[in-house]
Amino acid sequence: MKTLTKLALVLIPTMALSLSATAHDPSLHVKKAEKADCSKMDHSKMDMKNPVAIAMMKKCMKQSKADDHKMKEMDHSKMKKIESKAAKKDDQEHNH
């Protein structure tokens, strides 16, 4: 068997498989242009030094600029205020 034939034996099933693979699970191959679901963000748990948190904020801010009302869906009541965080830090420093 030539290398080419062998390669074809491996590659053709692979390609055939990848074409049909997602066909059984419609939720997987219906790639709708979904928007970020920013209402699910829990700001109380977010650490603003974490790159993941920053990236999520960026994404949602960009999106909310595009359509303004989305912003209202964010749960800001749970957001920690920046001041309170700073105050906490101060407390700790003066504690000893």
Place this chain on the structure above:
Amino acid sequence: MKIIKLLLVLFVLAIGSAATVMYSGIVNVAADEPHSNFVYWLLEETRERSISHAAKNIKVPDLSDPELLLTGGTDYEFMCASCHLKPGQSESDMSVGLYPAPPNLAISSKTHVGHEHDDDDEAARRNFWIIKHGIKASGMPAWGKTHDDQRIWAMVAFINQLYTLTPEQYQILTAID
């Protein structure tokens, strides 16, 4: 003289048995039939040695920019998640049907079996090389043919964080805006 003759006979014999195995059709190339332990070890060892040799001089850029998670995330969702899964998903037709199986990149690399990663740079270098060049005779394509290095590094940065993400965080990071 005798020894040369003997070597020649052995050589011809070796080629002969290799050819016999090849042409007899005894080798099973079906993806639903796993390799024997020996063949698996042989292939894995060859792959890992090859990758670490080829990747050893790659310079890892700063991967901490949050913006990288956004470009890398969208690319991952559209090009990789079907094989490598995402938070909250434990299998897909591809992850089950392909052999070698695509590893689940949404769980920590420390918990998936096969190999350990020495350190972060080492792992980043390895991932970059694999994404750019792909792996022969596996389902892993060479994305470097159609994507520049910067986009590939963004995916490397995203994969670094992927195992920490909840399904909701994943959705936000990977949605298109």
